[in-house]
Amino acid sequence: MLVVQKYGGTSVGSTERIRAVADRIASTASAGHAVVVVVSAMGHSTDALVDLAAELADSPDLREMDQLLATGEQVSAALVAMRLLTMGIQAKSLTGWQAGIATEPVHGNARVSQIDTRVLQNLIANGTVPIVTGFQGIADGEVTTLGRGGSDTSAVALAAALGADVCEIYTDVDGVYTTDPRVVPNAKKLDDISYDEMLELANLGAQVLHPRAVENAKHFAVQLVVRSSFTEGDGTNVVAMTENRMEGRRVVTGIAFERHVARLAVVGVPLEEHALAAIFSSLAENGVNVDVIVQSVVDEVAVDVSFTVNESDLGRAVEVVSALQPSLRFRKIEREAPLAKVSIVGAGMISNPGVAAQMFVALRDAQVPIHMVSTSEIKVSCVIPADLVEKAVQALHKTFIEADMVTPLTNV
Numbered sequence: 001m002l003v004v005q006k007y008g009g010t011s012v013g014s015t016e017r018i019r020a021v022a023d024r025i026a027s028t029a030s031a032g033h034a035v036v037v038v039v040s041a042m043g044h045s046t047d048a049l050v051d052l053a054a055e056l057a058d059s060p061d062l063r064e065m066d067q068l069l070a071t072g073e074q075v076s077a078a079l080v081a082m083r084l085l086t087m088g089i090q091a092k093s094l095t096g097w098q099a100g101i102a103t104e105p106v107h108g109n110a111r112v113s114q115i116d117t118r119v120l121q122n123l124i125a126n127g128t129v130p131i132v133t134g135f136q137g138i139a140d141g142e143v144t145t146l147g148r149g150g151s152d153t154s155a156v157a158l159a160a161a162l163g164a165d166v167c168e169i170y171t172d173v174d175g176v177y178t179t180d181p182r183v184v185p186n187a188k189k190l191d192d193i194s195y196d197e198m199l200e201l202a203n204l205g206a207q208v209l210h211p212r213a214v215e216n217a218k219h220f221a222v223q224l225v226v227r228s229s230f231t232e233g234d235g236t237n238v239v240a241m242t243e244n245r246m247e248g249r250r251v252v253t254g255i256a257f258e259r260h261v262a263r264l265a266v267v268g269v270p271l272e273e274h275a276l277a278a279i280f281s282s283l284a285e286n287g288v289n290v291d292v293i294v295q296s297v298v299d300e301v302a303v304d305v306s307f308t309v310n311e312s313d314l315g316r317a318v319e320v321v322s323a324l325q326p327s328l329r330f331r332k333i334e335r336e337a338p339l340a341k342v343s344i345v346g347a348g349m350i351s352n353p354g355v356a357a358q359m360f361v362a363l364r365d366a367q368v369p370i371h372m373v374s375t376s377e378i379k380v381s382c383v384i385p386a387d388l389v390e391k392a393v394q395a396l397h398k399t400f401i402e403a404d405m406v407t408p409l410t411n412v
């Protein structure tokens with residue numbers, strides 16, 4: 001078998017942890033499997049690098065930021081390789097570019113465009129374990145990074161390019177849970193989850209997998225498993241479809257949340273101004289990512305448009321929208337932060353119309369006001385006050401998971 005193993009920050013967070021990781025790699029290799037390892041930076045060292053940069057520059061140059069952040073993974077890769085060598089296991093650390101990982105020429109959030117696997121194939125053929133730095137690649141000779149949490153994506157991309165039998169993501173929890181176990185201690189570990197549900201959870205804030213890792217795993221049919229590097233266990237398999245889902249059981253599979261949400265409302269835009277087109281084109285041109293959008297028509301003469309952005313983009317969003325005042329002639333801009341977004345996700349809700357209603361009832365009963373709502377086939381998201389996020393997640397977990405409901409309430 002060819003196995004790709006990715007170890008996250010906590011898993012390589014100390015020399016003691018690196019010893020344990022090396023032991024695991026060694027036992028996989030000595031069981032006769034070819035192993036390619038992908039590592040994250042040690043512990044919170046990427047955050048520490050971000051903090052250093054912030055001390056010296058308000059908005060650091062993006063190229064230099066990538067040069068800086070890419071160093072974190074070089075430390076852990078070299079240390080893991082070094083440890084394996086002392087154990088008599090042939091190993092060699094490689095940076096993203098040495099491993100042939102090419103990305104689009106964007107700094108800070110680059111997508112992998114191509115992988116030249118020749119170097120890795122040679123190492124594997126020689127019985128050497130490549131230890132590849134996650135989170136980075138190269139574009140036009142420049143170091144690029146894949147976005148925070150991007151080592152998962154490096155691992156899946158390598159697994160796809162190498163045709164690996166399995167891609168194992170080792171982290172500090174023993175699988176994907178029904179929600180973040182740090183917020184709900186009795187969250188349940190899932191034995192399996194579909195790519196689509198995992199993708200929604202990841203996109204909606206569940207940190208355990210980088211969204212693009214799931215997207216790529218689905219696209220290239222990579223067998224993906226999430227496990228703990230601290231314990232033994234089967235972990236969670238991310239799969240195409242599970243039996244559970246077929247008969248609509250497990251209506252809600254998981255609950256995700258995101259903090260640092262901000263809402264902006266553009267109030268009283270004359271109807272004839274086509275506010276949506278103008279506002280969102282301008283935001284897109286200025287690189288502001290918009291999430292939930294609501295437009296309401298007031299008395300058939302004006303519209304109110306409100307939308308959410310990441311809190312860190314709020315200032316820029318206000319600037320962009322304010323610049324449109326002369327042409328849009330809106331009455332005022334309102335802003336609201338900090339907010340949060342809680343979401344329920346489950347393929348089973350496609351055929352269960354009562355689920356959104358049940359979510360609203362649960363939040364009402366928990367006295368959590370809902371500011372905005374957005375839905376898709378397999379999720380419902382509510383924007384709520386930030387300080388109520390834990391309470392909301394716990395209430396939703398009780399309603400949808402702990403009650404082990406299989407059919408939705410129809411009478412609310």
Ligand code: ADP
Pocket residue numbers: 007008009010011040149170171172173175176177178179180181182205206207208209254
């Ligand atoms: P790593 O450094 O290994 O990449 P991360 O911190 O990125 O680890 O992701 C693991 C963390 O994700 C867990 O410690 C947990 O708090 C959080 N998490 C959020 N939602 C979930 C979930 N549904 N299942 C498991 N973990 C989750």
Ligand code: ASP
Pocket residue numbers: 008009040041046047072134135147148149150151152
């Ligand atoms: N070290 C990077 C980060 O902290 C990448 C990763 O851990 O996946 O975002």
Ligand code: MG
Pocket residue numbers: 008149152207208209210
């Ligand atoms: Mg991670």
